[in-house]
Amino acid sequence: MSTLRVMTFNIRGAYHDDGVNRWEQRAGLNVETILRHTPDLIGFQELQHGNLEVYQKRLTEYAYALGPRAFNEEPHEYNAIFWKPSRLTMLAQGGFWLSETPEEYSSSWNAGCVRVAHWESFHLLDANIKLLHINTHLDHASEQARVEGARLILQRLPLLCHEQEPVILTGDFNCEPASPPYSLFLEGGFVDTYQSADNKHSNTFHDFGRITPVTGDLVEKNTMRIDWILQRDRKNIFTPSSCTIIHDARLPLYPSDHYPLITDFIVRPRG
Incomplete structure (x- = not known):
């Protein structure tokens, strides 16, 4: 039996004017939060070069791909993916734009900006199994873009992995559970690990x-639980043992304007 700790984290790009919570002020706390919780596999959203420069210096036990x-x-x-090479070996990687022309830089469906999905295929070393990690960020402005983006991810799955291969999907989905994109993923065989726990x-x-x-x-504006860790696992190899929203802060500083989410999986390979 093995374990795997997965984090999804919208880190808020480094080039925003966020006053006391601008990146230069909160970068240390951001890194401390990641290191304190020691995820094996991370899906970041909104990573910019200023964030990456800090991570290259401080998250030295991780390998990464930007997508x-x-x-x-x-x-x-x-939508970068970071992983511990001591636990995971990257086998293949790629990505596509969430649009009607997914092989080229583009947007569709009245999206507020260009959105992408980034995927990595991994070998989990101590369990000797293969898994697929997809990391994405659905559109904030257009429900149609969120729905069609979710559909595109589901349509692409057969091209990325075998139906029986475990899939972990992380991201900022910009919508709440029970929304149309959420329902699409559940209809496609995914489970919400936060609900499972x-x-x-x-x-x-x-x-x-x-x-x-x-x-x-509410204090100033409406929000939902918009950051998810979903899994599709036909053979029940990965069992979520916990899923936690991490409320780390050192007021008035926060690691980001989103709380990171962590799911711990128990891994039981089956023949």
Whole structure:
């Protein structure tokens, strides 16, 4: 029996004017949060070069791949995947744009900006199994773009892995559970690990403390639990043992305007 700890984390790009929570002020806390929780596999959203420069110096036990860029001009933005080579070997990687022309830099369906999906195929060394990790960020402005983006990810799955291969899907989905994209993923065989761990509803986006944790009560604007770790696992190899929203902060500093989410899996290979 093995374990795997997976994190999804929208880190808020390095080039925003966020006052006291600008990247230069919160970068140390951001890295401390990641290192304290020691994930084996991370799906980052909104990673920009300024974030990457810090991670290259501080997250030295991780390998990484950036995937397709979400902006064609500086500052480029990526749905990067980081992993521990001591636990995982990367076998293949790729990505596609969430649009009607997914092989080229593009957007569709009234999306507010260009969106991408980044995938990595891994060998989990101590369990001797293969898994697929997809990391994405659905559109914030257009429900049609979120729905069609979810459909495209599901349509691409047969091209990326065998039906019986475990799939872990991380991301900022910019919509709540029970939304149309969420329902599409569940209809496609995915399970919400936060629900599997019997958690109560809570928010993951907090806008640097303007939205209270745990209850999701409003302070300035509406939000939902929009960051998810989903899994599709036909052979029941990965069992979520816990799924936690991480509320690390050192007020008035936060690691990001989103709380990271961590799922711990128990891995039981089956013949």
